[in-house]
Amino acid sequence: MPDEPTADAPGPRVVSLDPRTLRGLAHPLRIRLLAALREYGPATASGLAARLGESSGATSYHLRQLATYGFVEEDPGRGTARERWxxxxxxGTRFNAAGFLAHEDPDVRAAIxxxxxxxxxxxxxxxxxxxxxxxxWPxxxxxxxxxxxxxxxxxxAQARALRAELHAVVERYRDTDTERPDDDGGDAALVHVHLHAFPRAAD
Incomplete structure (x- = not known):
């Protein structure tokens, strides 16, 4: 999903969550709306409602909430007097869970x-x-x-080093997005790479 929890320093295209924005984003529909906009591009509330199987009233409300917290914004080049785009x-989103786990506000801990x-x-x-x-697929x-x-x-320490190395590999391939030659045969596709790394108890 376009929202990836990491602890690395944010780049220009990525926003880091703080306690306020974490609480603003921590809603199932808001997470799905943001992911859809990041993957498929600008859309209206009704278009997103059709894609996600929700009511346009719900998508409209939660889009406005996402805008309040700075996750989405209106696209004036597409908007009309009747419908917002x-x-x-x-x-993307970066999120350092370790920095929030001891937060004094139980709502923040629940949002994590x-x-x-x-x-x-x-x-x-x-x-x-x-x-x-x-x-x-072919x-x-x-x-x-x-x-x-x-x-x-x-x-x-080794787990953090492994994470950093794997993220660096992904970033190298991300940098080729705008450098891909036109003669790639048209066979490029959006590839989702999921990385989960966590310890397990011995028993």
Whole structure:
């Protein structure tokens, strides 16, 4: 999902959550609306309602809330007197959960859990959709996908180093988005890369 919790320094296209904005974003529909705008581009409340299976009243209300917290903004080049068009204000989100877990406000602590679970659920839904439609994709894409997991015995410092290295690899490929030659054969697609790294108790 376009909302990826990381602890790295934010870049120009990415916004870092603070306690206020975390509470503003930690709502299932708001997370889905923001993800849709980031992936598919500007849209109206009614268009997003149709895409997400929600009422236009609900999408309109939560878009305004997202705008209040700075996540979305109106797209004046597309808007009309009758209907607003909205666009994402940033391409991604960074979130350092460790910095919030000891927060004195229980609402902030609750928002951490909701946000993380919604991101995890979105990842699971995306992967399931891919597996359900695998046969619809050409052979080169069926051969390119990966579904792997690894169990490594690491210290916290090693886990942070691993995360930083993996993020650096992704950023190298992200930088090619605007540099891809025109003769790529038209076979490029939006690829979602999910990274989950967490410790497990021995028992």
């Amino acid at each position: 909205w666009k994402a204000a940033h391409s 859990g909701l946000f993380g679970r919604e991101v995890a659920a979105a990842h699971a839904e995306e992967l399931t959709t891919w597996l359900d439609t695998l046969g619809d 052979p080169q894409w069926r051969e390119a996908f990966d579904l792997s997991d690894f169990a490594l015995r690491l210290t916290p």
